[in-house]
Amino acid sequence: MHRNTAGIDAGGSLIKIVYQENERMHFKKFHIKEKDAAISWLKLSVPSLHVALTGGKSSVIQKKYFPKSIIIPEFQATCEGTRFLLAAENKSLGENYLIVNIGTGTSWHVVKGDKVERILGSGIGGGTFTGLGSLLTKVRGYRQLTVLAEEGNKGNVDMMVKDIYESGESPVNGELTAANFAKGIRQKHSEGDRLASLSNMIAETIVLLTSQAATIHQVKNAVIIGSATVGNHPLKQALEFYMNMVGVIPVFLEKGEYCGAIGAHITV
The missing domain is CATH 3.30.420.40 (ATPase, nucleotide binding domain)
Known part of the structure; x- marks a missing residue:
């Protein structure tokens, strides 16, 4: 039985x-x-x-x-669940990789063979998107916030590198953010634009910390788990874009939030 x-x-x-x-x-x-x-x-x-x-x-x-x-x-539960799903979804990353758990906040773990160590934590995560997003708009529900973020243009709120160099040659990718929310009082923008900017800021922060952790611990793969990316396409796309840019390979699990x-x- x-x-x-x-x-x-x-x-x-x-x-x-x-x-x-x-x-x-x-x-x-x-x-x-x-x-x-x-x-x-x-x-x-x-x-x-x-x-x-x-x-x-x-x-x-x-x-x-x-x-x-x-x-x-x-x-312990988070890391054991990640190992289980990697095997269930036939994703082989070798013995060494990062686990980036983006929930209400964000936690980082490094896996080296059978050993797992929590190495970092941040208050930036899904709770930031929901809480600050509600303060920046009149929207309260997580799903509604993500839909509105998809409609927005971060470039109407963020100052981009290309905005500074204009027609001149930029030393880095012009699509990178020079200053988050820097156009907030200078340019007309919508609630969706603000949420797109917020989602981008969260992604950039997480990727910068992930990149540093990957360099220190000499790993290339980062398994992204947690609930914050579920249904939040702007956040997921930004994570993929920036991680590929810094040389970290993002791995998303189908049931990673569980x-x-x-x-x-x-x-x-």
Whole structure:
């Protein structure tokens, strides 16, 4: 008889659930404000669950709903889930690579064979896009913000290298940003333009830190996971563009936002 198992990643913005039922793996996510409804739904839908938890709010959920569950350290679960998905999606990167987890904030890990080490963290991430994006516009929902960002033109808000050199020869790519938001008080722009600029600034910051980490640890591949790139095409495209420019190969996983929940699940 097969057990019904689940891994739950309760983070700062989302609660992600991976559960096994009848030998099939299922994926669900909810806003963290809906965690009570999400867990109630899970317990009704899949009774007699064996659960492993991870994420910042895991102890709250354990105490209230699953006192017999185990808690897996967040960074361990994330990295184990990444390894699992790389194998499941037949992506071979060798033994050494970076994991860049872009969630509410961003964390960096370096993988060298069987060893994994968290090397860096930043407050810049999906929470920045949602929070600052809501301050820059009248839009509140993440999906609506990403749609609006796709309609925008960052060049109406950012000062580009080509804006400075104009017809002169630029020492670097003219499409690079010289100063984020520098045209904010000089030029007419839309809410979409502001969000496109914000998305670009987040991508540039993450890529600069990734590039430095890749150089220090002598790796070429960076596995991009987390929820922030899901549905956010401007952010994903900018990450790919800048990473290729600095010589880092970005690898996106189809279910990368569930790495933490998968890492917890496979330990049950």
